[in-house]
Amino acid sequence: MSPRTKKQYADIREEKRALIMQSALEHFSLNGYHATTISHIAKHAGISKGLMYNYFPSKEELLKEIIRKSVDEMYQYFDPDHDGYLSGDEFEDFVLRIAELLKRKKAVWRLFFRLLMQEDVQKFFTENENQFRDLPGITAMLSEYFNRKKEIKPPGYDPFLDMNMFIITLKGFALTFVFSDDQYDFRFDDVVKKIIEQYK
Amino acid sequence: MSPRTKKQYADIREEKRALIMQSALEHFSLNGYHATTISHIAKHAGISKGLMYNYFPSKEELLKEIIRKSVDEMYQYFDPDHDGYLSGDEFEDFVLRIAELLKRKKAVWRLFFRLLMQEDVQKFFTENENQFRDLPGITAMLSEYFNRKKEIKPPGYDPFLDMNMFIITLKGFALTFVFSDDQYDFRFDDVVKKIIEQYK
Amino acid sequence: MSPRTKKQYADIREEKRALIMQSALEHFSLNGYHATTISHIAKHAGISKGLMYNYFPSKEELLKEIIRKSVDEMYQYFDPDHDGYLSGDEFEDFVLRIAELLKRKKAVWRLFFRLLMQEDVQKFFTENENQFRDLPGITAMLSEYFNRKKEIKPPGYDPFLDMNMFIITLKGFALTFVFSDDQYDFRFDDVVKKIIEQYK
């Protein structure tokens, strides 16, 4: 009965924000951004439409928030110790971690692929580069890793080409898995093992 | 004074149909199905909204027609002699042909990638599986090719896994190239050569 | 091969006019004025939309023409010898003729009832009284008939009231029959006999 403290209010707000974003993410992922209505999100989150606008200024901003948060989360996986260095064992771990992530957040990644492919979103990314931490760090890390392999590979080994092949394969793997039917036997783990074996 | 002949009318219809479909393809691919309005398509095609409906009964049917046509066109490239058989040399040719196609029609493929990733389009595909010829012919052809390789590979060779890896790599290659910046040096030909070398 | 004479052209025109009106009447009666499209009428009449407008300046005018023609035809039945006089035997004939007409042109009458009830149409009739010959002649004829009956009826007979009852009954009969289901056994002839018996 006593009035809530500032902190309690802030916690409640944060909780509700997360609830709305969770609800929205599910709808966006399942039915797409356009086909999802604010009404659906609100009803699913158990709040009124009006309240939604108390937390997010617009549907578009809600989407951006979700992207921001998801991107941030993903970054945790790519280079968890933030030292920008990939040892041989860490490489295997790197691939396994991505595979794990794909599996656990398939719907989110699917949404991501879709969003990232839309021209508007691509423009948005180039225009707001600073808003979303980007991947040059990752590229540098990989580049360095493949260059180091030169020492243990036969002459004529082309590190840049090998890295490109690796990235291409990883992308193709992600794309294929993320849009694959759940029924279809993808032999996920075998493919992952093969990729590691090929590019370690 | 006299009315147009049947052929003249047919020609007009065919031409305009193609015009509308081209305009629609670009918009759908760029902005997605939902975000594209009939008005935009019509204006871009230089016709009235009403006329659109003289040629296509609905926005949805227009989309289906585009998919049908595009899928048909692609089929021409995958197995041009329609014998469903891929010899060793033909495999190399198969990859080269796809690479060549990607290069020559980069913009179209980019559009098509975008289109195929749209949730609405994917729903169409799952819901109307039978309406659009699926790719089993291609899959069967590749499957047979990789199975044949078993004879010349060491024991333990896994044809199905190898085929999956090939398809994944090809998809990743296409995706990466199609959305790559034109300035960026992709070393296209080296990658193609590498893929052939790896899966021949 | 010789050029058609003026008369031949006129005949062709007249024939085509009738064909269009027939086609339109069927559609209007079956599906209503609004739900009927010019395209349907034209296709059903085996001509092009454009040609329709060569014969009738608008859809509305086409409707009016149909009404005009139908009204004219009906008048032929009400007072065929145009002498404005109704003898006792002629009264029976009058009712029978109307009954016959209802039966033969049920759909047309139904259309009529519908049209006549719409406020716009009612306005149209009041505004264009002169365009459509109206019914005062009929009313006068009936009025005179019922007045004559006074001589053979007991004192206290109210000719005006009797006429009103007759008209009311006839209207109710027409209304009921015209909107009756074809399956429903209406005992049409018995009712007609009863009406004649009651008001002769």
Next chain:
Amino acid sequence: MSPRTKKQYADIREEKRALIMQSALEHFSLNGYHATTISHIAKHAGISKGLMYNYFPSKEELLKEIIRKSVDEMYQYFDPDHDGYLSGDEFEDFVLRIAELLKRKKAVWRLFFRLLMQEDVQKFFTENENQFRDLPGITAMLSEYFNRKKEIKPPGYDPFLDMNMFIITLKGFALTFVFSDDQYDFRFDDVVKKIIEQYK
């Protein structure tokens, strides 16, 4: 400051629903279902088009609701004590009640006649026969009444025919009165007396 209570919201909804239905009834009846636009209804009701759809899912469903409500209301008058039985005195009362109703709500009945004659509405009735309680209760009541008269009538009396004549006459009476000019001396009460006298 605080949001409206559930009851307040419910009251608003009920009131506005009634307002929209009233507005729609007038327009549908006057101009027909097709010719009436949602815009007209909304403007006449003093609300926005969008709000209409907050209360009724479609134009068609709005029409159905109106029919349902109107039919229900009429039922109150036909057999107010709901015992389904019509004694001789009650028959007179039955006719008088209908006459009274016609007089008091002439405009509403006119609207309703127009509405019921619309093809679309009739289609609804045939297609949704079960959705709208039909009048069998009334018909059965009358049927029973006229059958009972057989005992006090001369041999050869045809109760079914007599009932038909009664219904026809009543319909014709209602139709004529409802669309009659207010200036015209209809001798309403004399006609009612005559009908009672004739079918009692």
Next chain:
DNA sequence: GATGAATGAGTATTCATTCAT
């Protein structure tokens, strides 16, 4: 903070009518 009624700009679709051929 919370509600949901209310708005209005937008969207697919229809169809009478025009017009070049």
Next chain:
DNA sequence: CATGAATGAATACTCATTCAT
């Protein structure tokens, strides 16, 4: 005379957003 492609105004319906309470 005849055709049907083309137009554009109208119409039902949707939905993000606002706002009184």
